[in-house]
Amino acid sequence: MSPIFMALLLVTGWGIFAYSARRRWKLLMVGAPENRFDRPAERLRRTWTYAIAQLRMRRYPLAGAAHMLIFLGFGVLLLRTLILWGRGFDESFNFRLFGPDQLLGQTYSFFKDIFAVFVILGTLVFLYYRVIKRLGRMTLSTEGLVILGIILAMMVADILYDGASIAGKTKTPSVFLVYEPVGSVLAQSLYGWDPFTLSILKHVGFWTHSTLVLLFLNLLPYSKHFHVITGIPNVYFQSLHSPGRLPPIEDIDGRLEREETLGIRRIDQFSWKSILDFYTCTECGRCSDHCPATKTGKKLSPKHVTLDLRDFLYNQEKALVADKINGDAQEHRKDLVDGVIDPEVLWACTTCRACEQECPVFISYVDKIVDMRRYLVQERSEFPAQLQTAFRGLESNANPWSFPSDDRAKWAEGLDVKTLAEHPDARVLFWVGCAPSFDERAKNVTRATVKLMQLAGVDFAILGTQEQCTGDPARRAGNEYLFQTFAKANVEVLNGYAVDKKKIVTTCPHCFNTLLNEYPDYGGKYEVIHHSTFLAGLIAQGKLKPSRRVDKNVVYHDSCYLGRYNEIYDAPREALRSVPGLTVLEPKATRDRGMCCGAGGAQMFKEEEPGTERVNIARTQQLLETQPDVVASACPFCMRMLTDGLAAHNRESIPQLDIAEILLDSM
Ligand code: SF4
Numbered sequence: 248m249s250p251i252f253m254a255l256l257l258v259t260g261w262g263i264f265a266y267s268a269r270r271r272w273k274l275l276m277v278g279a280p281e282n283r284f285d286r287p288a289e290r291l292r293r294t295w296t297y298a299i300a301q302l303r304m305r306r307y308p309l310a311g312a313a314h315m316l317i318f319l320g321f322g323v324l325l326l327r328t329l330i331l332w333g334r335g336f337d338e339s340f341n342f343r344l345f346g347p348d349q350l351l352g353q354t355y356s357f358f359k360d361i362f363a364v365f366v367i368l369g370t371l372v373f374l375y376y377r378v379i380k381r382l383g384r385m386t387l388s389t390e391g392l393v394i395l396g397i398i399l400a401m402m403v404a405d406i407l408y409d410g411a412s413i414a415g416k417t418k419t420p421s422v423f424l425v426y427e428p429v430g431s432v433l434a435q436s437l438y439g440w441d442p443f444t445l446s447i448l449k450h451v452g453f454w455t456h457s458t459l460v461l462l463f464l465n466l467l468p469y470s471k472h473f474h475v476i477t478g479i480p481n482v483y484f485q486s487l488h489s490p491g492r493l494p495p496i497e498d499i500d501g502r503l504e505r506e507e508t509l510g511i512r513r514i515d516q517f518s519w520k521s522i523l524d525f526y527t528c529t530e531c532g533r534c535s536d537h538c539p540a541t542k543t544g545k546k547l548s549p550k551h552v553t554l555d556l557r558d559f560l561y562n563q564e565k566a567l568v569a570d571k572i573n574g575d576a577q578e579h580r581k582d583l584v585d586g587v588i589d590p591e592v593l594w595a596c597t598t599c600r601a602c603e604q605e606c607p608v609f610i611s612y613v614d615k616i617v618d619m620r621r622y623l624v625q626e627r628s629e630f631p632a633q634l635q636t637a638f639r640g641l642e643s644n645a646n647p648w649s650f651p652s653d654d655r656a657k658w659a660e661g662l663d664v665k666t667l668a669e670h671p672d673a674r675v676l677f678w679v680g681c682a683p684s685f686d687e688r689a690k691n692v693t694r695a696t697v698k699l700m701q702l703a704g705v706d707f708a709i710l711g712t713q714e715q716c717t718g719d720p721a722r723r724a725g726n727e728y729l730f731q732t733f734a735k736a737n738v739e740v741l742n743g744y745a746v747d748k749k750k751i752v753t754t755c756p757h758c759f760n761t762l763l764n765e766y767p768d769y770g771g772k773y774e775v776i777h778h779s780t781f782l783a784g785l786i787a788q789g790k791l792k793p794s795r796r797v798d799k800n801v802v803y804h805d806s807c808y809l810g811r812y813n814e815i816y817d818a819p820r821e822a823l824r825s826v827p828g829l830t831v832l833e834p835k836a837t838r839d840r841g842m843c844c845g846a847g848g849a850q851m852f853k854e855e856e857p858g859t860e861r862v863n864i865a866r867t868q869q870l871l872e873t874q875p876d877v878v879a880s881a882c883p884f885c886m887r888m889l890t891d892g893l894a895a896h897n898r899e900s901i902p903q904l905d906i907a908e909i910l911l912d913s914m
């Protein structure tokens with residue numbers, strides 16, 4: 248076509264892109280080091296599942312299909328673009344075996360045409376969401392429309408090039424090239440046009456497509472569409488740890504004492520992977536759409552946490568990169584908290600993981616939010632006043648309510664429960680937890696669980712006064728030091744009784760999660776079983792036989808730390824369904840989309856942000872919509888929140904029961 252112009256176009260387009268990519272790379276390298284290069288096979292498996300097959304997008308059928316069409320179309324059309332660029336130098340250019348007379352070339356040409364139409368359809372779906380439906384969760388910027396316009400124009404230009412080429416080469420209107428179906432359809436309407444006009448159309452199509460591809464490429468690093476480039480790497484480098492494990496602030500060798508600041512104070516203290524997260528956000532808003540804090544009117548919107556951090560990062564780019572080179576730090580030393588992120592935003596998070604579960608590109612939130620809380624708590628001693636009471640209780644009595652630690656096993660009086668000190672050979676350690684030890688309502692669940700284990704002949708014991716809080720509320724509230732104190736002390740006690748050779752059963756999903764997923768970092772690797780799983784197992788083995796009919800409709804509420812954190816959804820339902828006559832109801836928001844009760848992430852120990860709806864009231868409303876006779880849960884925190892929620896709705900007449908209580912009632 249025009250070798251000189253094509254050479255200029257390619258050199259300019261790729262040159263500018265190389266400059267932008269280098270800028271983004273240097274900024275990425277400003278982040279703290281983090282090893283995300285382990286277990287490549289697992290990473291590739293997840294990349295295939297979530298980035299290529301886009302499993303998470305199946306929750307959004309139309310948008311998911313549109314994404315898939317555009318994604319596949321781009322993959323197929325990449326080769327076409329290379330061929331067109333080659334034709335800028337030699338009009339008959341084709342890659343070997345891809346000539347118009349070769350089977351491979353014709354096959355490719357056929358699919359290329361089909362996928363060009365797919366991309367057009369996908370783009371129209373996105374335009375529908377942006378222009379007609381105007382989904383509130385999305386960022387409806389002009390930039391998005393420009394990018395969609397470019398994609399649409401690229402495809403139309405490609406078809407125009409083909410159509411004008413076919414019409415120019417063939418004189419007979421009846422000729423239809425099966426291997427270029429879409430171009431042939433267009434050619435039908437162009438037959439008879441004079442050769443000069445056809446040549447102009449062909450050139451317009453050719454240069455429009457060739458140029459727009461480069462324009463599109465160069466807009467990516469400066470737009471939310473950067474995810475077209477960073478999305479697959481971001482999925483590949485996702486955390487492979489259990490989501491229930493918060494990354495330790497240190498690595499058990501005393502780094503806690505050596506760290507310059509505890510937690511995240513500055514933007515460059517986030518790791519390079521966090522910066523990749525910032526680059527990758529598509530601004531789709533699915534995270535905020537499912538966030539209980541956003542839903543109830545709190546200042547926290549996870550999408551905006553990412554966007555605010557990303558914008559700040561971009562604004563400070565020059566200073567950050569210069570400081571990285573010079574080993575100095577100036578302007579970007581501004582505290583993120585207050586400076587960029589309002590502390591109220593951080594304290595509104597229940598750590599429920601709904602945002603992370605929903606994000607199609609695996610952007611993490613809980614670790615970032617807790618890291619900023621760590622800085623607030625440990626460096627600035629700034630946190631909601633009510634948390635001070637919980638911290639004091641933990642420090643003085645090893646429970647957040649300051650109940651005397653000597654009373655920890657009082658619930659067991661009269662139940663013939665032995666401690667491990669009395670019965671060290673017990674096969675099961677029943678880890679009771681703070682709320683189930685001290686809270687009057689939760690103690691009922693503890694006793695019910697004990698009675699069920701006794702009925703099933705389980706050989707178990709408790710730690711009694713040797714048990715302390717796992718440290719979960721302290722850790723989620725940012726008090727890492729306090730958490731570690733408990734983790735190390737508990738692991739020492741547990742290992743002293745060789746609990747690594749026993750099973751641990753607990754009724755509390757927070758204890759369950761911390762013992763299972765976080766204590767391994769401190770030398771405690773245990774088989775931990777939530778009581779829902781354990782009881783369902785005893786029923787399956789025939790050791791427990793619920794027989795008394797309970798003719799009730801029971802709605803089950805999923806605990807975040809059981810469900811989204813540890814994928815335990817079926818066991819509580821199986822246990823409930825084993826009760827004759829009982830019907831399990833599902834709220835609209837259920838299982839991995841279940842709404843948080845509002846207690847996690849240390850929210851249980853602080854007031855909700857004033858002037859906003861309470862999360863537990865909103866969740867209880869969802870449960871009430873199923874018109875249940877009973878509201879069931881499997882977590883002492885959820886129990887407290889839902890009981891309060893029922894009271895707020897003036898529905899105290901509906902019992903709020905743990906699955907253990909329902910089972911015991913049926914025995
Ligand atoms: S973890 Fe839950 S509360 Fe926190 S930002 Fe995510 S969705 Fe919102």
Ligand code: SF4
Pocket residue numbers: 527528529530531532533534535549550553605606607608609610
């Ligand atoms: S963080 Fe994920 S879910 Fe939230 S807006 Fe960005 S891409 Fe969408």
